[in-house]
Amino acid sequence: MINNNFFYSHGVKVDFFNRENLKKAIENSVIKMYEAQVVGFDLYRNTLDCFSASIDALLQGISMDDWLKQEKERQIQKTKQNAIGSLHENIMGSIDGVTSLPVGNLVDIVCEDKKIIAEVKNKHNTTKGNHKVQIYRDLAQKLAEINDDFTGYYVEVLPKGAKSYDNAFTPSDNQTNKKLPKREDIRVIDGKSFYAKLTGNDGALNELYESLPSIVAEIIKEQYNVNLDADSIVRENMFSENFVKAYGEK
Known part of the structure; x- marks a missing residue:
């Protein structure tokens, strides 16, 4: 069933989703992703592979400290991907x-x-x-x-x-x-x-994609009192280009 109500957030209209239900649906995933970024990641928690660490650092021509920073970022991204699974x-x-x-x-x-x-x-x-x-x-x-x-x-x-x-x-x-x-x-x-x-609408996924940044920013504001500039992401050419790369022309 299509929800015919109109919802707005930061100027973004949501026609084919109940905005409050959508917000509740993604809230837990968004919080987990944000906390993974803020809290960080303990590389030694699940036992660091010291063998691959030394070999990979050598092959990349970087220091072990730089490798650890690189690996930490990779693990944070992996945690975020799991949270959004x-x-x-x-x-x-x-x-x-x-x-x-x-x-x-x-x-x-x-x-x-x-x-x-x-x-x-x-x-x-x-x-x-x-x-x-x-x-x-x-x-x-x-x-x-x-x-x-x-x-x-x-x-x-x-x-x-x-x-x-x-x-x-x-x-x-x-x-x-x-x-x-x-x-x-x-x-x-x-x-x-x-x-x-x-x-029941061919444009539903387009609408979802365009509305998510503003809803995510609202969740973070409410949970952590942190202001995120959703509009700056949506205005970037790459924002639309990434959607087209994934699904073809709108």
């Missing part, structure tokens, strides 16, 4: 009529109104072949349990080749070296197309 499932769950299920369920998303279930992955190349086989089987099992003309989707939020697609999902089984049976009710789809299905 379920961002899109949470955002989708904020859409009216859509439920984001807890970890441990066969699927991530259920939309009763549109008869959709989905397993959501952030990027097309983060799932290995054998894991895709398991996703297919999980979707098939859930569809059998529902038994009500639903369609199961494997969602690649960031698609391959900046293309839109909605195709039958037939991953190869590495044990049999054969593709799993083609079923029209088990599909692979890009993120932009899937958001369009959930909201």
Whole structure:
């Protein structure tokens, strides 16, 4: 169901998402990312690999101190990526009529109104072949349990080749070296197309992308009383270019 109310934040209009629900959906991830940046990271907490450290520093021609600074930044970024790993499932769950299920369920998303279930992955190349086989089987099992003309989707939020697609999902089984049976009710789809299905509007993902900086800035202001300039990010040419690089022309 589309929420027809209009919401504003720092001049950004949100038409196809309930703004307050969206804000609540991303709040935890945003806080974890911010705290990883502010608090930092203890490189020795999980035992530093002293062997790779010395070899890598030597190969790069840098000091061990510089290597540690470099590694710390890398680990902070990794922590941030982990914190944001379920961002899109949470955002989708904020859409009216859509439920984001807890970890441990066969699927991530259920939309009763549109008869959709989905397993959501952030990027097309983060799932290995054998894991895709398991996703297919999980979707098939859930569809059998529902038994009500639903369609199961494997969602690649960031698609391959900046293309839109909605195709039958037939991953190869590495044990049999054969593709799993083609079923029209088990599909692979890009993120932009899937958001369009959930909201009923082709521009939903564009709107989400453009509105997130202002909502993130509002969360940080409320939680830490720190002012972030969301407008400066949105005004950068690279802000729009990055979206086009990921999804093609708007």
